Amino acid sequence: MKxxxxxxxxxxxxxxxxxxxxxxxxxxxxxFDTTNQAVSFLGADRASGWVYDGDTVRCDICVATQQxxxxxxxxxxxxCTVCGIFPADHKEY
Numbered sequence: 644m645k646x647x648x649x650x651x652x653x654x655x656x657x658x659x660x661x662x663x664x665x666x667x668x669x670x671x672x673x674x675f676d677t678t679n680q681a682v683s684f685l686g687a688d689r690a691s692g693w694v695y696d697g698d699t700v701r702c703d704i705c706v707a708t709q710q711x712x713x714x715x716x717x718x719x720x721x722x723c724t725v726c727g728i729f730p731a732d733h734k735e736y
Contacts (some may be wrong), residue, residue, distance in 0.1 A: 654681045656660070656693070658702035660709075665693055 653674040656665040664672050675681040685695040692703025701709070707726035716723040 645723065654678050656681050658705055659699045660695075660701055660705040663702045663704070665691065678680055 654677060655672050655674055657663065658665075666672055673684070674683065682695060685693055685700070692706060694701050694706050704726070711717075711723060711726045714725075717725050
């Protein structure tokens with residue numbers, strides 16, 4: 644049984660583009676025992692919007708930004724339905 648202060652290693656996921664850390668609904672970082680476990684999580688978890696392509700990890704915001712840069716914004720009257728930018732804030736890339 645472990646007692647007291649113990650240093651342990653774990654894996655957390657950071658966005659390769661912006662450096663944001665993957666968190667749970669409470670804003671706490673999600674810790675994994677192994678890199679394989681983290682990769683499996685990203686492959687199974689579509690709700691977070693984070694993507695791992697086998698080389699690069701991107702957060703939901705960077706994925707949306709990349710999609711809008713590639714395909715253009717999809718504006719309603721209020722905002723882009725992909726990245727959330729407001730029409731007044733829109734600038735060409």
